[in-house]
Amino acid sequence: MEAMPTRQDFDEAAAAIRQATILQPKIAIVLGSGLSALADAVQEATAIDFWAIPHFPISTIPGHQGRLVLGHLEGQPVAVMQGRTHYYEGYSIHQVTLPIRVLRLLGVETLILTNAAGGLNKSFRSGDLMLIVDHINMVGMGGVNPLRGPNDPELGPRFLDMSKAYDRGLRQMALQIAQTEGIPMHRGVYVGLAGPTFESPAEIRFLRQMGGDAVGMSTTSETVVARHGGMRVLGISGISNVAIDDPDSVSEASHEEVLEAGALLTPRMATVIRGVISQL
Ligand code: HPA
Numbered sequence: 001m002e003a004m005p006t007r008q009d010f011d012e013a014a015a016a017i018r019q020a021t022i023l024q025p026k027i028a029i030v031l032g033s034g035l036s037a038l039a040d041a042v043q044e045a046t047a048i049d050f051w052a053i054p055h056f057p058i059s060t061i062p063g064h065q066g067r068l069v070l071g072h073l074e075g076q077p078v079a080v081m082q083g084r085t086h087y088y089e090g091y092s093i094h095q096v097t098l099p100i101r102v103l104r105l106l107g108v109e110t111l112i113l114t115n116a117a118g119g120l121n122k123s124f125r126s127g128d129l130m131l132i133v134d135h136i137n138m139v140g141m142g143g144v145n146p147l148r149g150p151n152d153p154e155l156g157p158r159f160l161d162m163s164k165a166y167d168r169g170l171r172q173m174a175l176q177i178a179q180t181e182g183i184p185m186h187r188g189v190y191v192g193l194a195g196p197t198f199e200s201p202a203e204i205r206f207l208r209q210m211g212g213d214a215v216g217m218s219t220t221s222e223t224v225v226a227r228h229g230g231m232r233v234l235g236i237s238g239i240s241n242v243a244i245d246d247p248d249s250v251s252e253a254s255h256e257e258v259l260e261a262g263a264l265l266t267p268r269m270a271t272v273i274r275g276v277i278s279q280l
Contacts, residue, residue, distance in 0.1 A: 002092035009055040014105040016053050021046040023070045025079035028108040032115035034262020036065050038270045039082040045071035057085040057095045074278040088196035097146040097225040104229040111226045116258045117216035117237035120208045124239045127264040129185040130214050132166050132235030136191045137220035146221045156228035170234040177275030183268045188213025192220030198253040204245040238265035
């Protein structure tokens with residue numbers, strides 16, 4: 001039986017965070033692989049290591065610092081997850097998404113999810129941003145859904161509508177800011193896989209045919225839980241590599257490449273996120 005944290009676990013984690021700061025975040029940002037620098041811009045910051053928060057899953061991979069940073073960004077009270085955990089690290093999908101439940105209990109209404117992703121769409125280049133318009137949750141479709149198990153109606157509905165998962169108003173804001181700032185931002189469908197293997201060329205061609213524009217190993221389950229809790233979600237992928245669709249290609253996918261692209265992606269992502277937050 002997979003580990004299923006309870007409402008009491010969510011409450012205990014939220015209580016520990018409330019003890020560390022009186023700040024009441026309305027907006028939360030999850031920073032993906034190689035994108036953690038934005039947390040350094042948070043002012044009057046209180047940083048709490050994930051290990052110091054009861055029940056929080058702990059990041060085990062390079063590029064994910066594993067801290068919750070609470071403070072102000074653009075004058076707004078925010079909580080920034082500097083790093084996240086993934087299903088492939090061995091946690092249950094309920095553990096992976098526990099921080100989203102906890103952020104909701106802290107009062108967060110708007111969730112900004114970022115990730116590093118491989119570009120499936122042939123027009124995407126490394127360093128581009130992709131605004132997530134919709135997703136294909138392959139992990140969830142395969143049965144690994146964070147809403148599996150008994151439903152607590154106090155947290156959200158048993159059967160969740162996913163037709164408007166990524167908030168239209170937030171999307172429009174993000175696109176407009178990217179346009180004004182001259183930042184290349186596509187719109188597209190994010191495919192969420194379990195990882196940790198990168199995709200085979202045949203899988204890449206399959207995901208592209210299926211309607212995916214970018215592929216990664218996070219985000220979709222977090223979106224499900226955020227929507228279950230009634231949060232507005234903005235999702236932005238940083239295209240860190242172009243997916244390899246040919247078995248005879250000389251290139252290979254690597255985590256180093258993903259982290260290196262972060263240098264270009266981080267300032268772009270930061271500009272868009274700051275712009276959106278300043279308008280909320
Ligand atoms: N595939 C899956 N996940 C990823 C990739 C990729 O190419 N790049 C960054 N995360």
